Amino acid sequence: MQRWALEQRATGRRIGCVPTMGCLHEGHLSLVRCALTRADRVVLTLFVNPTQFGPSEDFSRYPRTVERDIELCRAAGVHAVFLPQAIDMYAADHSVYITEERLGTGLCGASRPGHFRGVCTIVAKLFNLVLPHVAVFGQKDYQQAAIIRRLVRDLNFPVEIVVAPIVREPDGLALSSRNRYLSADERRRALGLSRALRSAQEALNAGQTDGAALCMRLREVLTADGLRVDYVAAIDPDTLEPIAQLRKGVVIALAAFAGQTRLIDNVALG
Numbered sequence: 001m002q003r004w005a006l007e008q009r010a011t012g013r014r015i016g017c018v019p020t021m022g023c024l025h026e027g028h029l030s031l032v033r034c035a036l037t038r039a040d041r042v043v044l045t046l047f048v049n050p051t052q053f054g055p056s057e058d059f060s061r062y063p064r065t066v067e068r069d070i071e072l073c074r075a076a077g078v079h080a081v082f083l084p085q086a087i088d089m090y091a092a093d094h095s096v097y098i099t100e101e102r103l104g105t106g107l108c109g110a111s112r113p114g115h116f117r118g119v120c121t122i123v124a125k126l127f128n129l130v131l132p133h134v135a136v137f138g139q140k141d142y143q144q145a146a147i148i149r150r151l152v153r154d155l156n157f158p159v160e161i162v163v164a165p166i167v168r169e170p171d172g173l174a175l176s177s178r179n180r181y182l183s184a185d186e187r188r189r190a191l192g193l194s195r196a197l198r199s200a201q202e203a204l205n206a207g208q209t210d211g212a213a214l215c216m217r218l219r220e221v222l223t224a225d226g227l228r229v230d231y232v233a234a235i236d237p238d239t240l241e242p243i244a245q246l247r248k249g250v251v252i253a254l255a256a257f258a259g260q261t262r263l264i265d266n267v268a269l270g
């Protein structure tokens, strides 16, 4: 991978990277399209990274659809798919990790201990292998994108980070590889997440400015929709700190379970 990347760089080509865990959907393809506008060669990485899953999480059953993913990449104009095996990425006695110590403590970091350590470590490794000029991530993983920006800033990676908008189904459900796990009933309930985010915007439009009261209300909305709430937070878009006074630009971030499936979604209030 490095050799190919160095060859591209030697001929003056810009490399774009789209890191994924596969099971590609239209959300990933929108990241590819974004990367294609910013780079001459686009590499999609496809690796279900074991270090970002907790012991009771879905690593072993995470959907793997490699052949289909490669076909989608080909049709989308991806120039190279990097498809390593865990044994290639992690030596049996690997002992170096990267830990972000501020942005990753709350929200998903609180309910998934070690998750962002795994993400930071694999993203740094992928950057060292793919040597991209630009990398594109999705806004659905809002906290992840903020942490990766911080990783790049604090460790001086020469990579531009671009965050592309969330892609939704026509009924509002944010696209996610984990949507595959949902039964018909769970999928109907999962619509509660995007509904809650729309009601947050409506509340701001109607003059609601109390962040804590809004979060309480959204919890009730999600619970009434049959979801088990993990968190609801009104946060500063950069620091991810909780915000007491709602205003434009504040991000409302949610995580909730539909059955066993943990889903996340967010909106920046407009």
Ligand code: PAF
Pocket (backbone or CB within 6 Å): 019, 020, 021, 047, 049, 052, 119, 122, 123, 141, 144
């Ligand atoms: O967002 C994802 O799919 C993963 O967290 C990433 C960035 C590919 C790292 O494994």
